[in-house]
Amino acid sequence: MPNARRSVFLSADTEGERGNGVTLADVALAADVSLATASRVFSHPQLVRESTAQRVHDAARRLAFRPNLLGAKLRSQQTRILGVMLPTLENAVFAECWAGIEEVSLATGYSLMLVTSGYDPARERERVEYLLRHRVDGMVLTVSDAAQSAVLDQLDSEAVPYVLAYNQASPAGRRHSVSVDNRTSACEGVNALIAAGHRRIAVVSGAFMASDRARQRFAGYEDAMRAHGLPPLPPVNLPSHTASHSERIGALMGASAAPTAFFCTNDLLAIGVISDLKRLGLRVPRDVSVLGYDGIALGALVEPPLATVVQPNPDIGATAVRLLLKRLHAGTRPEALSASAPCVTLLPHGLRVAGTVAAPPAS
Amino acid sequence: MPNARRSVFLSADTEGERGNGVTLADVALAADVSLATASRVFSHPQLVRESTAQRVHDAARRLAFRPNLLGAKLRSQQTRILGVMLPTLENAVFAECWAGIEEVSLATGYSLMLVTSGYDPARERERVEYLLRHRVDGMVLTVSDAAQSAVLDQLDSEAVPYVLAYNQASPAGRRHSVSVDNRTSACEGVNALIAAGHRRIAVVSGAFMASDRARQRFAGYEDAMRAHGLPPLPPVNLPSHTASHSERIGALMGASAAPTAFFCTNDLLAIGVISDLKRLGLRVPRDVSVLGYDGIALGALVEPPLATVVQPNPDIGATAVRLLLKRLHAGTRPEALSASAPCVTLLPHGLRVAGTVAAPPAS
DNA sequence: GTGAAAGCGCTAACAC
């Protein structure tokens, strides 16, 4: 009877283990009920008489009982852990998204495990495997390219419930996603540029090939240009948005028909491009306009404020979790799954056309 | 013999559970070894013959075995999960720190659980309790005020191993921390301001009362001022660094002896203050100089580049994890613990005096 | 409404 020994010496708190070594069995003993009843008090309170529950709660408090979630998770075959994979937290978009994810997960009693993929498909695989080993109940993730993602194929084949965030799934498929409408919103943003008088608008993108969003946003740009009879320019791809790319931008601005506006496929990039422009002696927005995409808080903080297409970042995270939870609770019955809301959730976007966008110079 | 049934039908992958239902027992059966041996192949490979190990690995691959970490964690009484509590990820300092934490943790086979406290002591308690319930082996955390932290007191009393990040523990205490020397580095930064010719330097701080770092950095400012016979000005406390505070700054700049330089206790704040200044029609650094603190990547990206005291953020995270791991592996013997390196680890800081700092206007 | 008992998947003594 090892537990009996423990209970006796408990107050001395001799052991160095986490959770002070008090188990549910100790609580049951102290409350003079069976282990089963003690368990029920916490997991299914409605199954136990009020007075009994009170005794158990008292004992638990007295012994400073801390439930060991591991035992519960192992036995019940559902961990109530959600896996989250984001490209990086160093881009505020995803940090803001995490805030939304954390809030609703913890509020609903779910735990989280976060990994970052660094936009690298190989690392995506590895990190997802890691999450799977932890037997997460489901995942919220952003992959570099949802259309051809080894990771998503794997998840599908293993029937792991997941909801994409930011990746906008194809309406044709069965994949669940939460995002804004990348193409439409980008188109609106570029329309605003055109409305301001711009005709030569260049798109600057980060890892174009590594981001389906970037391509969708570019398509939106093309839509807007074509709708106004303007020739779309080929995209300018800048590999990393933390380095400066003055040369590329400089060459562009030095050319005969230099663009009068830049549409950057994300805000961090936009901030970098604005700096590059300044270094070239150009003023934003007087000489050149810049439009970003993301709506990170920082953009509103700088002066002039960054004009941008605004995504509801925390809400994207929160909604993705809620949807995932709904799927999890719907059970494994396929009817329930498909019946539950459409796969592709589009959240409303905003447009902040201010600071860094103005009419083009008279020329 | 439920498992036998499972093994037979396995290739059909009928079950909807995570981890395809293959257990180590199935692998052992397929490889014709005992469960114990199969286990050893993964946990203690050196204890098992090469050829046997090979058989087990083959069987595992054939069955697509995915170890259930929960079982291992529960049984071995060490979860190999590290808890991480950071104030927020929306400040890039902590996002960068997380990158360091994630890298070394996953590389050493440790899992992570992240929570954010939002600088709120009540939420700190709650989140720590959450981590404790998951039986994390140890924690890396940043608290608002290490000197009087209910959470740290609790952790100490329960003998939970932890290492502070950014909080600079008192050398007198027994608490482990990894940070730069806040006071000295701030002093150096302000010295650079003074060397540039500034005499009226104001300190702008975020949640001053909620951040011990902010106070330590202010002390460094006082040191520098006093060392040069200059009167320290009272700190300007701005509650949130995401809002604009033009009024406060405006009032300050409108006063008779307006400061010629601002020392902001973090970079985000500095970026906000620069914007405020611009809105007031002031040019940085020509009219006013601004020095930040943190060294976030973004600071180098903006134009002019943000002058700042640079912390090695990813390294702070990585070092904190390594130290924590060292403590965990030292066993619970107190001698080993105290023998292992000093408690307070100070990492080297840098100084980027450029862009936003220049000589004060002739006046 | 409550109790007894059987595990969840894995590791760690202890034999051999």
Added chain:
DNA sequence: GTGTTAGCGCTTTCAC
């Protein structure tokens, strides 16, 4: 080297 045997802390049928 390898196998046998107990559990880790909890949930959950199944009786009563």
